[in-house]
Amino acid sequence: MNRIAFGKYIPTDSPLHRLDPRAKLAALVLLVVSVFVPVSWYCYIPLALTAFLAVRLSYLKLRFVARTLRPILFLMLFLFVVNALTLKRGEVIYEIGSFQLYSYAISFTLRIGARLFLMIVFTTCLTATTKPLDLNLAIEYILRPLGLLRFPVHEVAMMISIALRFIPTLSMEAGRIMNAQKSRGVDFEDGKLLEKASAILSLAIPLFTIAFERAYELADAMEARGYVPGERRTRYRKLRYCSGDLVLVLFSLLMLAAMILSRVLL
Amino acid sequence: MAIRFTKISYIYDADMPYFHNALKSVNLEIAEGRITALIGETGSGKSTLVQHLNALLVPHLGRIEILDHRIEAGKRNKGLKQLRRDVGLVFQFPEYQLFEATVLDDAAFGPMRFGYSKSEAKKRAADALISLGITKELFDRNPMELSGGQKRRVAIAGILASDPKIIVLDEPAAGLDPAGTKLLEELFVSLNRERGKTIIVVSHDNDMVYSCCDDTVLMANGSVVYHGDTLALFNDRTLIDENHLLVPRLVELKNRLQEKGFKVPSSVRTIDDLAREIAMECGS
Numbered sequence: 001m002n003r004i005a006f007g008k009y010i011p012t013d014s015p016l017h018r019l020d021p022r023a024k025l026a027a028l029v030l031l032v033v034s035v036f037v038p039v040s041w042y043c044y045i046p047l048a049l050t051a052f053l054a055v056r057l058s059y060l061k062l063r064f065v066a067r068t069l070r071p072i073l074f075l076m077l078f079l080f081v082v083n084a085l086t087l088k089r090g091e092v093i094y095e096i097g098s099f100q101l102y103s104y105a106i107s108f109t110l111r112i113g114a115r116l117f118l119m120i121v122f123t124t125c126l127t128a129t130t131k132p133l134d135l136n137l138a139i140e141y142i143l144r145p146l147g148l149l150r151f152p153v154h155e156v157a158m159m160i161s162i163a164l165r166f167i168p169t170l171s172m173e174a175g176r177i178m179n180a181q182k183s184r185g186v187d188f189e190d191g192k193l194l195e196k197a198s199a200i201l202s203l204a205i206p207l208f209t210i211a212f213e214r215a216y217e218l219a220d221a222m223e224a225r226g227y228v229p230g231e232r233r234t235r236y237r238k239l240r241y242c243s244g245d246l247v248l249v250l251f252s253l254l255m256l257a258a259m260i261l262s263r264v265l266l
Numbered sequence: 267m268a269i270r271f272t273k274i275s276y277i278y279d280a281d282m283p284y285f286h287n288a289l290k291s292v293n294l295e296i297a298e299g300r301i302t303a304l305i306g307e308t309g310s311g312k313s314t315l316v317q318h319l320n321a322l323l324v325p326h327l328g329r330i331e332i333l334d335h336r337i338e339a340g341k342r343n344k345g346l347k348q349l350r351r352d353v354g355l356v357f358q359f360p361e362y363q364l365f366e367a368t369v370l371d372d373a374a375f376g377p378m379r380f381g382y383s384k385s386e387a388k389k390r391a392a393d394a395l396i397s398l399g400i401t402k403e404l405f406d407r408n409p410m411e412l413s414g415g416q417k418r419r420v421a422i423a424g425i426l427a428s429d430p431k432i433i434v435l436d437e438p439a440a441g442l443d444p445a446g447t448k449l450l451e452e453l454f455v456s457l458n459r460e461r462g463k464t465i466i467v468v469s470h471d472n473d474m475v476y477s478c479c480d481d482t483v484l485m486a487n488g489s490v491v492y493h494g495d496t497l498a499l500f501n502d503r504t505l506i507d508e509n510h511l512l513v514p515r516l517v518e519l520k521n522r523l524q525e526k527g528f529k530v531p532s533s534v535r536t537i538d539d540l541a542r543e544i545a546m547e548c549g550s
Contacts, residue, residue: 012283063281173362179322180363183355184424185347185379202375205365209410 006068006120007127014059015244016129021138023245028126030252035118037259040266044114050255051118054125068124072116080109132164137239155229162218170211177206267331268298268432268464269319274328276314288314290488291328296481301458301465303475303496305511306485312468313358315485316436319466320355321346333431351380354430358437360421361414369395369412370405373424380428387427394423398453415446422450426457432464433457439471447471451478476500476514477536484509501532516540 016024035047055065083105090104127135140157147153178188181202188199271294278286288311296302304312317323318330321337330337335349357363366372373391378384395405398419404412409420418438425433435454439447455478457463469475475482475496482499484492491509492499499505500517516537520530528547534540 010282010284059283061281061283176357177362179317179320180355180357180360182322183320183350183357184363184376185350185428187347187379202363202365206362210362 006071006124009131010058010060010064010128012059014057014129016054016058016125018242018244019129019248020239020241020245021130021134022141022239023241023248024126024130025135025138025142027248027252028122030249030256031122032119034252034256034259035115035122037256037263039263041111043259043262044118046255046258047118051121051125054122058125058129060125060128064128065121065124069117069120072113072120075116076109076113079112080105083109132167133161134239136161136164137237141239152230154233166211166214169214170207173210174203174207177203177210267295268333269294269296270331271295271315271318272329272331274315274318274325274330276318276323276325278314280326288488289318289325292488292490294483294490294493296464296466296483298464299458299462300480301454301467301478302481302483303479304466304468304483304485305470305472305475306491310485311488312485313436314488316355316434316466316468319353319432319434320350322355347380351428352430353432353434354425354428356422356425356433356435356438358440359418360425361409361417363421363424364409364417367408368406369400369409369420372409373420373427376424376428382428390429391423391427394427395420397426398423399449415442418442418446419449422453430463432466434466434468436468437470438467439469439474447474454478472500472512472514473516476516484511497532497535 031047031050038044038047055062084101087105087108088100088102090102090107092100093103093106094101130138136157139160140153143151143153143157181199182188184202186199186202187195188203191199271292274289274292274294275287276289278288292311292315294315304315306312314323318325318337319332321343324337324343325339327339329339332349333352335345335352337343337349364372366375370388370391373395374384374387377387377390382390392402392405396402400416400419400423404416409417412420422435422438433454435450438450438454442450451474454465454467458465467475467479479496481494482492482496483490484499486509492505500511500514505511506513516534520532520534520540523530523544528544530540530543534543
């Protein structure tokens with residue numbers, strides 16, 4: 001359960017931690033769009049430098065970032081196989097029997113890999129430096145215009161924040177149940193297919209039971225504190241912009257502009 | 267020696283800025299056939315230590331020997347299933363592990379995983395359930411329909427059914443009523459006295475520890491502070507004060523009697539024994 005690094009909040013006091021979640025969210029959107037714009041490979045140099053800077057500024061260890069990236073290696077491998085079989089452009093690089101590997105298959109896979117890589121690094125820098133609840137506030141803030149269309153912005157934001165709040169709780173419970181079942185001889189790692197199925201069942205059923213119990217308890221607790229859906233609520237913590245936020249958003253805007261310009265001009 | 271820990275260290279979130287050193291070079295030997303209490307404040311490392319007994323956590327440094335199994339830091343340890351069969355671990359709130367459709371099937375789940383045939387597993391499960399006071403009428407019920415105390419007993423029966431040599435209980439009485447607590451105490455004492463099981467029990471209840479545990483291991487900040495005779499620990503004023511232990515009520519009463527001039531031997535463990543001593547003292 002502690003192995004899942006992606007999306008995990010790391011409580012340190014880095015420069016990125018201190019920025020406003022709304023600015024960080026806006027910057028993430030701008031940067032991720034920038035990642036998908038360029039055509040030539042050297043446009044990725046400034047983006048990679050930005051990613052490196054973001055990692056440094058959020059005081060993340062490179063090992064932690066590497067762990068979040070591990071899943072895309074498999075994706076890349078799969079993508080490479082598909083590309084090698086279907087993409088027949090560029091020069092032939094390698095030949096076995098009737099099969100030919102084209103240069104474009106490699107460069108295309110690499111480009112997608114680079115985009116995914118950058119996207120995940122940027123996202124990790126956001127989620128690792130922003131508390132889930134702050135992030136949720138930012139989402140609520142950005143979605144606010146939808147309220148004019150009678151979209152229940154606040155309720156949806158509350159649902160998201162409750163869901164986020166319960167991820168660590170349920171993952172801890174899952175860890176506990178897995179331990180209890182391992183003690184009873186369940187093998188989660190290897191074992192026959194039928195055994196694996198019963199292993200998953202031995203985790204899923206208790207976890208569902210706990211999730212429902214928690215949901216009832218939470219509903220009672222919220223009611224006891226006077227929560228009424230749809231009612232106007234005030235906030236204990238107010239978000240406030242600082243100069244760093246402006247720098248971050250401007251920088252991200254510039255990056256996007258530069259990438260679009262490079263695409264138009266080159 | 268049933269269990270031997272040699273310089274065990276365990277660190278949570280080792281590669282994070284907020285890592286936590288939960289066990290600090292712990293050395294510990296637990297003898298076979300005894301009831302050992304594991305006490306200490308929340309966060310002192312008790313639960314971490316207990317999880318090592320089933321290789322649910324593998325130490326970052328050091329070596330553990332349990333019966334004829336070995337777990338070493340930094341190695342891919344094998345034979346974990348055998349280890350888990352020999353050491354039965356009853357977690358806090360074990361009722362959360364129940365998932366089979368009937369009480370009997372759930373209690374038989376463990377033994378079946380450990381290689382008993384279906385009929386043998388059910389026989390063992392039935393025996394364990396009955397020894398815990400779950401009667402035959404309940405065997406075909408869904409465990410979710412039972413009361414909290416019954417659920418816990420079903421879950422414990424599921425561990426006992428595999429007939430482990432060492433039984434570890436992590437706060438077995440948490441959230442139970444006094445009657446349920448008493449039943450559990452009697453159960454693990456009888457498992458020890460009648461069937462020779464080595465028992466380790468994690469507890470916050472010093473009254474219970476005092477009345478039925480031979481030895482006590484006291485932990486603080488990831489280290490073992492005291493390991494030895496339970497009576498000696500709770501009758502030692504300096505040890506109690508140094509570690510801010512809650513004095514068992516019986517010891518409190520004994521001390522007050524002694525202040526008034528009664529002679530009470532320090533081997534008195536239960537209120538019944540104390541009453542007998544007083545009666546003898548008054549009679550003579």
